[in-house]
Amino acid sequence: MRKGSPDTWAFAGAVGVVLLLGWLELRRPGGVSIARISGGLLTIDLLIRAGIFTIILVGLNLLMGYAGQVSLGQAAFYGMGAYFSAILTVKAAVLGISPAVARAWWWPWFVMGGAAVLVGVFSFLIGWVILRLRGHYLAMATLGLGIMVYIVLRENLGIPQLNLTGGFDGIVDIPRLHLGAFALWPESRYYFLVWAVALATIVLGLNVVHSPVGRALRAIHGSEAAAESVGIVVPLLKAQIFALSASLASLAGSLYAHFQAAVVPDTFGFVPSLELVVMSAIGGMASIWGAPLGVLAVLLIQELLRTHVLGLIPAVTAEMEPVIFGALLVLIMMFWPGGLVSSRRRRPVWGER
């Protein structure tokens, strides 16, 4: 981050908000909690999920908003991280990992880091191939990748006798994280861990954006032909940013697994991937600060729908959610293409220049 830039102030503000909310939840001065102030809308649970999604969104915004490469399968990498953590902590014995290692406090952290690296390498290789596709074709390829990963998780990685992923039922009893003997639980403690990582991810995102790499990414977005003509190694840079975004999603997945203590494949299917794109669009794709804003906006809308709206309409179930979000995405693309962070509302753009 550049010293003295508006980002520095925004960051200081974000740290302040995170600390204030965390302190409220931890101390509850005079019985005041976040949930009570917000009429039950803002819970510690929601804030933790917001932190986890923010980590994914920073990567997704770099990929979609800056490099201009659409991913409709980002939840796949989120799922890979979550399942790596779940399997290697819960099913360590099946895999022949010594209990002494698997029960050590550092083991889940080691798995989390290892998963992020592995998913990064995997997505780099995949990205090298599929990022040659452009526009709709790339969107289709990532969509396919997302569905494939979902099915592989659901179908026990194709080796049912080991029952590593637990099929439809997933994996339960995932251990909480510890630092030595210090438990990062209850939720009010876990909240600080998640947001420390989320804030670090934001700094990382801002650094990339304000570096020559960020400039090169925007150039690729604008014209790949021109970017290549000045010597930008376009396929390499695209694969690198794809890998970075996948690594971050994997990290978020691991944090999610240790938070929920359970994972099921449906959390990482197509609809979650779509939700991530909606969050990105609402917050503003071409912006790092759009990440936390878009996440919070979507989570709050979801919460409002669940608690206040959907119940009022008979015969409408939670399955209406994707429909509502689809409609929301269309409206935003038409009337507010820059998302929450963009100050000017634009008139719809009918067709390209």
Place this chain on the structure above:
Amino acid sequence: MDALLEVREVSKSFDGLVALAEVTLCIHPGQIKGLIGPNGAGKTTLFNLIAGTLVPTAGDIRFRGQSIVGLPPYRIAHLGISRTFQNVQIFPGMTVLEHVLVGLHRYTLSGVLAAAARTRRIKGTEAALRERACALLDKLGLAAWADTPVDSLPFGLQRMVELARALATSPQLLLLDEPGAGLNPTEKAAVSQLIRKIRDEGVTVFLVEHDMQMMMGLADEVAVLDHGMLLAEGPPVEVQRDPQVIAAYLGEADDVA
């Protein structure tokens, strides 16, 4: 004198349709070489083959004695060939200065991870690059628009920005695809002036241009393409008198009429 770029019997066909047939030509260091020919003669195809956007069906292209056939455009850019495009290729939303900084990208050598960690080295090179970019904008008379988004500039200036971006890579060979298209006579004269200046600073220029008058006053040597074949090559005055060339251009005029 050794050639800087040699195009040897290069052919290119698209699904059996021949765009270029065994074209051979040479560009010598320090030259301004022109490429002319009627629409559809294969001029831009030849440019795209040299820049690596297309791969020839047959033949060889050598830059400083090394074959560059099959290399991707960014590798060819690293070797020292830079270009502008017939349909201006700008980066929407990015300023003039940022365009030049993108042109300087090959001097940054920073990976994604180094950028994410914002290492000291990145901060250092960034300041140096900005200075270099500003100097280039000064030279090209674009300094006043440094912080203007390029998509809000008039077309003539967008072409200049493209040229600035190409020059930022410090090329040995500059490929200009119709630098005068869409410009008024005054702007054309200014561009001609600038191209000469660029050549005088040691950059070899190969340009496609429709405006015969501009080309004749500018190029040291001209090659003429027609229907994918090299019709003539030589000093502008000689080429202009070549009966085949006259026929090709008159033929085109007939078609138009």
